[in-house]
Amino acid sequence: MKIVTICGAGIGSSGILKVNAERVLARLDIEADVVAADVASIAEVGDDAQVILTSAEFVEAIGSTFADVIVIQNHFDQQELTEKLQRSLG
Amino acid sequence: MALPPLPDEAIVIAAEVGDWRAAVHVAGAALVDSGAAREGYGDEMVRMIDEHGPYVVIAPGLVLAHARPGDRVVRDGLAVVTLAEPVPFGHPHNDPVTVVLGLAVESVGGHLESIADLANVFNDASVIPALAAAATPDEIRALMGLTEDA
Numbered sequence: 001m002k003i004v005t006i007c008g009a010g011i012g013s014s015g016i017l018k019v020n021a022e023r024v025l026a027r028l029d030i031e032a033d034v035v036a037a038d039v040a041s042i043a044e045v046g047d048d049a050q051v052i053l054t055s056a057e058f059v060e061a062i063g064s065t066f067a068d069v070i071v072i073q074n075h076f077d078q079q080e081l082t083e084k085l086q087r088s089l090g
Numbered sequence: 091m092a093l094p095p096l097p098d099e100a101i102v103i104a105a106e107v108g109d110w111r112a113a114v115h116v117a118g119a120a121l122v123d124s125g126a127a128r129e130g131y132g133d134e135m136v137r138m139i140d141e142h143g144p145y146v147v148i149a150p151g152l153v154l155a156h157a158r159p160g161d162r163v164v165r166d167g168l169a170v171v172t173l174a175e176p177v178p179f180g181h182p183h184n185d186p187v188t189v190v191l192g193l194a195v196e197s198v199g200g201h202l203e204s205i206a207d208l209a210n211v212f213n214d215a216s217v218i219p220a221l222a223a224a225a226t227p228d229e230i231r232a233l234m235g236l237t238e239d240a
Binding site: 007008009010011012013015016017018020023036039055056057058073074075076077078 | 141144157181184198201
């Protein structure tokens with residue numbers, strides 16, 4: 001399974017989301033490839049993603065996709081990440 | 091790269107700013123003062139927010155500001171700015187902001203280790219208010235588990 005995290009430059013907030021999503025997935029015993037990317041490359045990187053993790057600001061730019069787009073409010077809140085990932089993947 | 095050291099020049103405590111742009115510029119100036127970035131890096135960080143919105147407010151009270159690697163980056167660097175008064179960035183959930191992190195990265199990919207370090211620090215929700223209340227650079231470094239020199 002592929003999960004893509006998206007932010008403006010593919011460096012900061014998407015990096016935090018990648019790191020914390022990997023930790024949550026490991027705890028849930030779910031195997032996934034988590035890739036951080038900038039919003040400009042979403043068409044290319046998000047093509048085969050099952051889940052896209054991002055901030056509310058990028059939902060419109062991500063546009064229509066087969067992936068489940070999950071908006072994260074607090075990037076450091078593992079509880080929020082866990083609940084939203086479980087809802088999407090469960 | 092692991093998180094870069096945090097010299098005094100990279101720390102600004104209780105900055106008086108009128109708005110979010112000024113807050114980001116203080117972080118930009120701290121990155122320039124500490125030798126991680128060149129003049130204009132603060133403008134680039136502001137431009138990212140102008141372009142994409144207040145998504146940089148990644149947790150309640152905390153901004154992670156950065157631009158892309160490029161001419162304005164000298165080397166990997168981190169700056170920590172606390173604000174005298176909380177400032178709104180226009181984020182629907184995480185406003186107002188009391189702590190601004192400025193980040194400069196030389197290259198994408200190699201920086202994920204330092205991002206993981208940041209996650210280690212801030213996954214503890216008590217760190218943001220503690221940073222906002224810190225009175226000295228040493229307190230800030232202790233909260234972030236960073237040293238003054240490399």
